[in-house]
Amino acid sequence: MEQGRRPGIRDVARAAGVSRTTVSHALNDKGRVAPETRERILAVAEELGYRPNTNALHLTQRRTGLLALTSSPSDPVPLGLLDVDYFLALAPAASEAALRAGYALVLGPTGQAPELWAQLRLDGALITDPLPSDPFLRELERQGTPVVTLGRDVDRAEETWWVDSDLVVAMTEVLDHVEAAGARRVGFVAEPPRHSYSIDELEAYERWQAARGAPALVEEAAGNHTEAGFHAAQRLLDAADPPDAIVTTLEGLALGVKLAAETRGLRVPEDLMIAAVSDGPGLAQAHTSITAADLAPAELGTEAVRLLLERLDGAAPTPRAIVVPSVLRVRASTRRPR
Amino acid sequence: MEQGRRPGIRDVARAAGVSRTTVSHALNDKGRVAPETRERILAVAEELGYRPNTNALHLTQRRTGLLALTSSPSDPVPLGLLDVDYFLALAPAASEAALRAGYALVLGPTGQAPELWAQLRLDGALITDPLPSDPFLRELERQGTPVVTLGRDVDRAEETWWVDSDLVVAMTEVLDHVEAAGARRVGFVAEPPRHSYSIDELEAYERWQAARGAPALVEEAAGNHTEAGFHAAQRLLDAADPPDAIVTTLEGLALGVKLAAETRGLRVPEDLMIAAVSDGPGLAQAHTSITAADLAPAELGTEAVRLLLERLDGAAPTPRAIVVPSVLRVRASTRRPR
DNA sequence: AGGGTATGCCAAACCGGTTCGTCAGATCGG
DNA sequence: CCGATCTGACGAACCGGTTTGGCATACCCT
Numbered sequence: 125m126e127q128g129r130r131p132g133i134r135d136v137a138r139a140a141g142v143s144r145t146t147v148s149h150a151l152n153d154k155g156r157v158a159p160e161t162r163e164r165i166l167a168v169a170e171e172l173g174y175r176p177n178t179n180a181l182h183l184t185q186r187r188t189g190l191l192a193l194t195s196s197p198s199d200p201v202p203l204g205l206l207d208v209d210y211f212l213a214l215a216p217a218a219s220e221a222a223l224r225a226g227y228a229l230v231l232g233p234t235g236q237a238p239e240l241w242a243q244l245r246l247d248g249a250l251i252t253d254p255l256p257s258d259p260f261l262r263e264l265e266r267q268g269t270p271v272v273t274l275g276r277d278v279d280r281a282e283e284t285w286w287v288d289s290d291l292v293v294a295m296t297e298v299l300d301h302v303e304a305a306g307a308r309r310v311g312f313v314a315e316p317p318r319h320s321y322s323i324d325e326l327e328a329y330e331r332w333q334a335a336r337g338a339p340a341l342v343e344e345a346a347g348n349h350t351e352a353g354f355h356a357a358q359r360l361l362d363a364a365d366p367p368d369a370i371v372t373t374l375e376g377l378a379l380g381v382k383l384a385a386e387t388r389g390l391r392v393p394e395d396l397m398i399a400a401v402s403d404g405p406g407l408a409q410a411h412t413s414i415t416a417a418d419l420a421p422a423e424l425g426t427e428a429v430r431l432l433l434e435r436l437d438g439a440a441p442t443p444r445a446i447v448v449p450s451v452l453r454v455r456a457s458t459r460r461p462r
Numbered sequence: 463m464e465q466g467r468r469p470g471i472r473d474v475a476r477a478a479g480v481s482r483t484t485v486s487h488a489l490n491d492k493g494r495v496a497p498e499t500r501e502r503i504l505a506v507a508e509e510l511g512y513r514p515n516t517n518a519l520h521l522t523q524r525r526t527g528l529l530a531l532t533s534s535p536s537d538p539v540p541l542g543l544l545d546v547d548y549f550l551a552l553a554p555a556a557s558e559a560a561l562r563a564g565y566a567l568v569l570g571p572t573g574q575a576p577e578l579w580a581q582l583r584l585d586g587a588l589i590t591d592p593l594p595s596d597p598f599l600r601e602l603e604r605q606g607t608p609v610v611t612l613g614r615d616v617d618r619a620e621e622t623w624w625v626d627s628d629l630v631v632a633m634t635e636v637l638d639h640v641e642a643a644g645a646r647r648v649g650f651v652a653e654p655p656r657h658s659y660s661i662d663e664l665e666a667y668e669r670w671q672a673a674r675g676a677p678a679l680v681e682e683a684a685g686n687h688t689e690a691g692f693h694a695a696q697r698l699l700d701a702a703d704p705p706d707a708i709v710t711t712l713e714g715l716a717l718g719v720k721l722a723a724e725t726r727g728l729r730v731p732e733d734l735m736i737a738a739v740s741d742g743p744g745l746a747q748a749h750t751s752i753t754a755a756d757l758a759p760a761e762l763g764t765e766a767v768r769l770l771l772e773r774l775d776g777a778a779p780t781p782r783a784i785v786v787p788s789v790l791r792v793r794a795s796t797r798r799p800r
Numbered sequence: 801a802g803g804g805t806a807t808g809c810c811a812a813a814c815c816g817g818t819t820c821g822t823c824a825g826a827t828c829g830g
Numbered sequence: 831c832c833g834a835t836c837t838g839a840c841g842a843a844c845c846g847g848t849t850t851g852g853c854a855t856a857c858c859c860t
Contacts, residue, residue, distance in 0.1 A: 132846055143810045148848060155849085156808060175581055179521040180846035183815050188517065190566055208546045215569055223578040228528055228568045231553055240561040243513055349744060350688040351717060379689060387725045406687060470816055481840045486818060493819085494838055518816035521845050 131172040140168040151176075178226065191222050191432065192241075192249040194232020196258040207374050209404035210421045211252065214274070218250060218425035225433050233260050242267075248432045250274065250425075253319045254286075272432040274424055276320040276445075285435055287428040287446045291321050291401065294417040294450040295328035295371075298399050301415070302369045305458045307397050311341035311367030313356040313377050325373055325401055341367055345377050353380020354387075361388060361396075369397035369458075375404030378414050382457070398457040413455035424448050469510040478506040489514075516564065529560050529770065530579075530587040532570020534596040545712050547742035548759045549590065552612070556588060556763035563771050571598050580605075586770045588612065588763075591657045610770040612762055614658040614783075623773055625766040625784045629659050629739065632755040632788040633666035633709075636737050639753070640707045643796045645735050649679035649698040649705030651691055651715050663711055663739055679705050683715050691718020692725075699726060699734075707735035707796075713742035716752050720795070736795040751793035762786050 137144045142165065149155030150165040157165075168174075182189045193215060219229040232249065233241045238259070249264050254273040264271050273286040302310055312329045315322040330340050343359045345352035353372060357380060360367055372378045378400035382392060390396045392412045400407060403416035427446050434440055475482045480503065487493030488503040495503075520527045531553060553567075560567040570587065571579045576597070587602050592611040602609050611624045640648055650667045653660040668678050681697045683690035691710060695718060698705055710716045716738035720730060728734045730750045738745060741754035765784050772782070 133848095134846080144847080145810055145812095145849085146808085149809085152848080156806095158808060161808080177521070177846050178581075178583070179517050179526065180815085181848085183515070183517040183521055183817090183846080184848050186815075193569070208550075212546075216571075219569055219571075220578060223582060226581075228566070228582055230566045231531070231557055231569045233554075233557075240558060243516075243564075244561060244566055245516070347747070349717075351721070351744070351748065354721065355749075379687075383689070383692065383721055383725075387721075406689070409685075410689065471818095472816080482817080483819080483840055483842095484838085487839085490818085494836095496838060499838080515816050518845085519818085521816080521847090522818050524845075 130177075131174045132177070133174070136165065136169045136172060136174050139172060140165045181226070187247050188245045189227050190244060190246050191227050191229050191429070192232040192246050193218055193229050193252075194249065194260060195252045196255040196261065207376070207402055207404070209375055209406065210402055210419070213404075213421035214252065214425035216425075217422035218429050221426045221429035225429070227429075227433075229429075238263060248272070248436055250428050250432060253321070255318065256280070270432060270435045272428050272435065274428050278320050278323060281320075281445075283443055285431060285443050285445065287424055287431055287448060288320065289419045289424065289450050290447050291324035291419075291450075292328040294401055294419065294452075295325045296332060297450075297452050298371055298401060298415070298417050299329065299332045301452060301454065302371065302397050302399055302458055305393070305397060306460050307367075307369035307458075309338070309341065309365065309367040310369045310371060311343070311360040313345050313353055313360065313370060313372040313381060314342050315345060315373050315377075321402075322373055329371070345372075345380075349376045350380040350383065353377030354384045355380070357381040357384035361385075361390075368395065369399070372398075372400045374402050375400055375406050375416070378416070379406055379410065382410060382412065382414065392457050393460045397460065403453055408453070408455070410457075412457055415455045415458040416453050418451045418453050420448055420450060468515075469512045470515070471512070474503065474507045474510055474512050477510060478503045519564075525585050526583045527565050528582060528584050529565050529567050529767070530570040530584050531556055531567050531590075532587070532598060533590045534593040534599065545714070545740055545742070547713055547744065548740055548757070551742075551759040552590065552763035554763075555760035556767050559764045559767035563767070565767075565771075567767075576601060586610070586774055588766050588770060591659070593656065594618070608770060608773045610766050610773065612766050616658050616661060619658075619783075621781055623769060623781050623783070625762055625769055625786060626658065627757045627762065627788050628785050629662035629757075629788075630666040632739055632757065632790075633663045634670060635788075635790050636709055636739060636753070636755050637667065637670045639790060639792065640709065640735050640737055640796055643731070643735060644798050645705075645707035645796075647676070647679065647703065647705040648707045648709060649681070651694040651698070651708060651710040651719060652680050652682050653711050653715075654682060659740075660711055667709070683710075683718075687714045688718040688721065691715030692722045693718070695719040695722035699723075699728075706733065707737070710736075710738045712740050713738055713744050713754070716754070717744055717748065720748060720750065720752065730795050731798045735798065741791055746791070746793070750795055753793045753796040754791050756789045756791050758786055758788060 133144050133147050137147045146157060147165055150157045150162040178189055222229040246269055248270040250272055251261055252274040254261055254277045256277055256279050275288055276286050277284050314326050317323045317326050333340050343356040345356040353376060357370060360370060370381050372381055378398055381398050385392050385396045392398055398414050400414060400416040403418040407414040407416050427448055431446055471482050471485050475485045484495060485503055488495045488500040516527055557567040584607055586608040588610055589599055590612040592599055592615045594615055594617050613626055614624050615622050652664050655661045655664050671678050681694040683694040691714060695708060708719050710719055716736055719736050723730050723734045730736055736752050738752060738754040741756040745752040745754050765786055769784055
């Protein structure tokens with residue numbers, strides 16, 4: 125309690141008239157402490173605004189208290205972010221969950237300098253949209269750092285820990301919805317099937333179309349941005365028998381599809397319905413708001429941290445997976461007036 | 463050297479036949495150590511792959527080794543990111559610079575839970591595009607945590623530590639360039655003048671136009687995304703005497719302008735030149751690549767960390783600022799054939 | 801009453817570094 | 831030749847927590 129120093133455990137001990145040991149026991153519910161003593165200590169600690177020093181804590185626990193969050197590098201995009209808004213919803217949630225457990229979430233490597241990251245002895249890592257070739261992922265596994273991926277490493281889903289959306293269900297829901305809303309021909313602006321989500325969605329789409337005896341109307345978008353979606357949609361709409369509904373994987377692509385429709389003078393949803401599988405702020409705020417499956421990225425982030433912490437605790441020794449349900453957000457782009 | 467444990471300073475001491483004290487002195491160039499003894503210790507440490515435990519280090523130094531990187535919350539966008547690609551170039555560079563100095567960069571708050579961040583005793587923070595009202599910024603200043611901003615807190619530029627681009631120069635260069643390339647009427651798709659960069663650019667544009675006795679052709683884009691740029695460009699081009707060149711503040715806006723031009727059948731650059739002040743991967747990769755001022759976000763990140771570390775060292779007690787030069791990237795969108 | 805057990809608390813050691821103060825031996829000056 | 835000074839290294843204490851082991855005291859039972 126002297127000058128500016130933060131109160132330490134000894135200050136609490138002194139103020140409560142007990143030993144440091146007892147304070148530690150009381151605060152952590154270890155050892156044996158009389159209930160009334162504990163109460164008194166907790167009250168004193170509260171009053172003094174005591175917060176344990178994380179460095180000292182981690183020192184004894186032989187941890188660093190650091191978790192990394194990163195994304196597999198994906199060709200052109202820095203940090204490899206496929207869907208920025210998705211990541212920006214996920215990251216704060218993960219960060220908060222980590223903080224709550226006494227960990228700090230650092231933004232993972234990206235770029236060179238692996239030896240710098242090695243110096244930073246991470247306790248664990250979260251990797252979104254993992255690719256088997258991801259060098260950081262391989263390095264972490266080599267040195268035995270626990271990893272949880274968001275989205276599956278498709279070749280090794282059985283042996284790894286991951287959190288994912290059920291994209292087959294999400295995609296199917298979207299398709300069922302546009303069909304129920306009156307769509308007859310549904311096209312799909314897809315991404316190259318590299319990541320588990322794009323593979324899942326493509327598969328769900330093809331299966332859904334096949335079940336209806338319909339051909340797959342797929343255009344691959346090069347990149348994940350509005351412009352790529354714009355051009356892919358142009359190609360779909362240029363076809364002899366163009367779709368009257370277009371589904372996409374990501375927010376940016378859907379916005380591109382919408383611009384393409386506007387450019388051609390197509391009314392949304394009257395002439396063309398649009399829906400995406402991954403929701404984002406741009407879709408809700410678009411002039412004609414766009415229907416999408418909300419994958420609940422914040423919840424994915426929270427769950428991923430939870431799973432990682434579980435893995436760190438060593439409680440569950442075998443790989444585990446969590447599937448987070450998604451919610452269909454029906455908006456103007458698929459509300460066709462009768 | 464026993465089992466899996468990482469070598470500690472005592473392992474090095476044992477192997478070199480000296481005391482822990484001497485090893486510490488040798489490694490840190492403190493105290494008095496005979497040159498040859500130092501050499502021997504360094505060699506042994508190297509051979510053992512010794513890396514100091516950061517927790518122990520920080521414990522004695524009464525630091526946490528944590529720096530935060532965040533952005534002022536800006537209305538609709540999560541994390542308040544105005545320009546995602548900019549941030550995604552800046553963040554890794556800042557992270558690397560921090561790591562090199564023994565710090566870890568954590569992704570700042572965003573969302574609630576200020577008490578969680580308080581528990582995390584940051585050593586310092588970096589805030590991009592600061593707004594005076596930013597609650598995190600205020601809180602940091604209240605508790606005396608050193609902050610360096612990227613972009614200026616416009617009301618208090620004199621009293622704060624910041625790193626910034628010279629956007630007046632960058633904007634003027636872009637304008638001079640399109641003029642030299644043959645543009646006659648130059649429009650500006652601007653953002654609301656809230657942040658220092660948008661204020662600077664608007665001012666530079668108005669001054670440049672005024673110097674030519676030309677009226678300011680400004681359309682404000684609501685939001686920073688492609689769609690907003692698209693609509694702002696439509697408005698500019700709908701005018702009685704439309705511009706033959708449009709300059710924008712951000713990457714996304716420029717892409718929107720380009721889509722608007724395409725939609726109207728305008729050729730770029732023959733009928734309309736397009737240029738942005740903040741470069742990004744989308745501009746270089748666009749079908750018709752777009753001219754832009756590259757603000758060197760990576761360098762800004764590095765410099766910001768450098769400045770923050772300087773501030774932490776306490777070497778320079780008075781506010782300091784660093785201006786990072788930008789580079790004009792001339793691309794197809796302003797290369798008009800004669 | 802006496803031996804065994806449970807309870808409540810504490811002293812001391814430890815985590816892995818840094819740093820202050822001390823000390824032995826070499827060097828130097830008078 | 832002797833005391834002062836400098837050099838190189840070390841022991842011990844410290845940073846702020848946790849954890850192990852021990853020690854009284856109270857309680858129980860026969």
